[in-house]
Amino acid sequence: MTPSFILSLLVTAVLAKKHSVKTESHYQCQTFSVPIQVDNVTTVVLPFPPLKDQYQATSLLDSITDRYQSTAPPQLTTLTGSYNIEAEYCQPTTPSSNNSTLQILTHGIGFNRTYWDFYLPSNQSDTQYSYISSATAAGHSTLSYNRLGIRGSTLANPYTEVQASVQLDVLVQLTTLARQGKLPIYLPIPQKVIHVGHSYGSQLTNALAAAFPTLTDGVVLTGFSHQYQYQTLFVANSNLLIASVFNNQTFPSSLYSTGYQTWPSQWSNQYSFFAYPAFDPAVLAQAEATKQPFTIGEFISSKTLPTEAPGFKGPVLYVVGQEDLIFCASNCTGLVGPGTAAFNAFNGTSDIQAVIVPHLGHGLNLHLNASGLVYAPINDWVSRHGF
């Protein structure tokens, strides 16, 4: 056997193993790469040069959390570029009558798309954390993807390219391709498409509904409240730690330049994403072991995303953990409901609801019994709306 043949056997074996985990249960997933051409998208010129080292990163953090914040509008430029986005289509293995709607899932900061399909390595049959397991069990299909700047997809320039408007353009293009049946794999043309986001992925989902209201038939915004002032807690807690300084093996500086950031430890992870004691320590450890860097560009440019979506006429569901740190400073009471900025942003629809899940934190899907506490209400909302 030639070395390349042996290699291809190994690759096939690895892929088969990866898929067999899922085929044994009730759903099947196909992974594929989508070339995305970004054409003349407006981006922000960051008001500082690329960071040289951690001293400069920490100093930048001082200015991000400074008492005085400039109110001057950011200087803008445009970006044209080609990227690859790694996506995954999952469907139930048994034919379902609930298959006319596609759910497009956008993950938040610190994760890749495994956020939607999370398993503990010690127990691959424990589906309590997998949103995709839950959605496919109800007969639905999902399209999830690694956002730009997440390994698997292009690790583009974290200052100039991995920015909010570019992430939004990627979501818009993926949605358009899915609706037209033009993704690189066969995927039935969906009658309807709903978008489900988490955190930064909810900001993007919200922005899609605001800027392109006809591209989505329903939005589910998890880990999100329209209160942006508490993000400083997250960023301070992260230390704006340069990913390659944190670990040059996991995040080699050849791939992750100084604009890719992470946080120092699982305790920082717990502070930002988990509410004690509603999680399994093994899940926290796994989340920390598989954490993904975020970029300075996507963080700073996020305030340029549109938030008000009066043109969106479909149904909206918010799902937040009552103790969400990043969007509620650990107490969501009064922040998501009628009369709040979260609801007012969608004043073109009367069908808007909120589920505030007691005891859970920002990283909803990684809390104990996420399937019962988080996914069941979403599935229920999905089926009540005939999706």
Ligand SMILES: *[C@@H]1O[C@H](CO)[C@@H](O)[C@H](O)[C@H]1NC(C)=O
């Ligand atoms: C790019 O967009 C800017 C405004 O955002 C516009 O002024 C310019 O003409 C566009 N350039 C091209 C080549 O389309």
Ligand SMILES: *[C@@H]1O[C@H](CO)[C@@H](O)[C@H](O)[C@H]1NC(C)=O
């Ligand atoms: C949905 O499932 C039915 C079988 O129940 C199948 O005939 C149909 O082609 C499927 N449609 C889509 C869009 O997947």
Ligand SMILES: *[C@@H]1O[C@H](CO)[C@@H](O)[C@H](O)[C@H]1NC(C)=O
């Ligand atoms: C794996 O998870 C399932 C479902 O929660 C549980 O019934 C089973 O006991 C777990 N197995 C182990 C070895 O922990």
Ligand SMILES: *[C@@H]1O[C@H](CO)[C@@H](O)[C@H](O)[C@H]1NC(C)=O
């Ligand atoms: C499909 O949706 C209906 C409600 O619309 C629900 O009762 C049913 O359990 C769902 N699941 C499957 C697998 O069809």
Ligand SMILES: *[C@@H]1O[C@H](CO)[C@@H](O)[C@H](O)[C@H]1NC(C)=O
């Ligand atoms: C990471 O390792 C590479 C290669 O050894 C080295 O050139 C680079 O300076 C290191 N980066 C950091 C941030 O330690």
Ligand SMILES: *[C@@H]1O[C@H](CO)[C@@H](O)[C@H](O)[C@H]1NC(C)=O
């Ligand atoms: C997510 O990241 C972890 C850690 O790098 C990796 O093991 C896993 O394969 C990634 N999943 C996807 C879908 O990219």
Ligand SMILES: *[C@@H]1O[C@H](CO)[C@@H](O)[C@H](O)[C@H]1NC(C)=O
């Ligand atoms: C809805 O919100 C928009 C701003 O996003 C505002 O211009 C409009 O007047 C509002 N409509 C109603 C009926 O309040």
Ligand SMILES: *[C@@H]1O[C@H](CO)[C@@H](O)[C@H](O)[C@H]1NC(C)=O
């Ligand atoms: C959360 O905030 C509400 C008021 O907005 C307050 O009544 C409640 O006591 C707070 N909960 C906790 C646990 O502090």
Ligand SMILES: *[C@@H]1O[C@H](CO)[C@@H](O)[C@H](O)[C@H]1NC(C)=O
């Ligand atoms: C999970 O949550 C559901 C919905 O609240 C509840 O009915 C169920 O008893 C919970 N399961 C466990 C194991 O706590």
